[in-house]
Amino acid sequence: MTSTVNVPAPSPAPSSEPFIAPGRAGSLVNVRPRYDNFIGGHWVAPVKGQYMTNLSPVDGKPFCEVARSTAEDVELALDAAHAAKDAWGETSLTGRAAVLNAIADAIEANLEMLSPAPPAPWRDIPARSTRTPSPITSTSRWVWWDRSSRSTSRC
DSSP: OOOOOOOOOOOOOOOOSOOOOTTSTTOSOOOOSEEOEEETTEEEOOTTOOEEEEEOTTTOOEEEEEEOOOHHHHHHHHHHHHHHHHHHHHSOHHHHHHHHHHHHHHHHHTHHHHSOOOOGGGTTSOHHHHSSOOTTTOTHHHHHHHHHHHSSOOO
16 A cells, blocks of 8 residues: 655745856855766876866856776776665665755755756746746655555565
8 A cells, every 4th residue: 555645846036136157256156167977975186197178068168177087987987886785774764865865965065056046048047936846756656665665564
């Protein structure tokens, strides 16, 4: 027997502030000049030390540098993933739900910073139209899944 759990979608206050591009004074987003690979919970420089320029999709100008990963970097990431797999597999449903809920809480606490920036042609649209989460990407789905999985009997 399954039961239905209704979880209201979060309703963060939309911003009325104008969009300020990342890296500029007053922006909600700080951009570092260079990003390494994120492997096993740590920032790791690429094995061969190579980086490439990351171009902005808005204006095609250099935005920052990112690691130019090679097969060796992929192997490091795979090793880290395999090492984490067993521990995650042994984590209870309640434990997994707690981790996912913590991620959802962090996302919701930073929605405005994480929401996509409006492209150049739409910058005159009020910020609330572009920096409000859509129901499709809402973290309320994670909370719904957690609550519904707890209330579902499994055979």
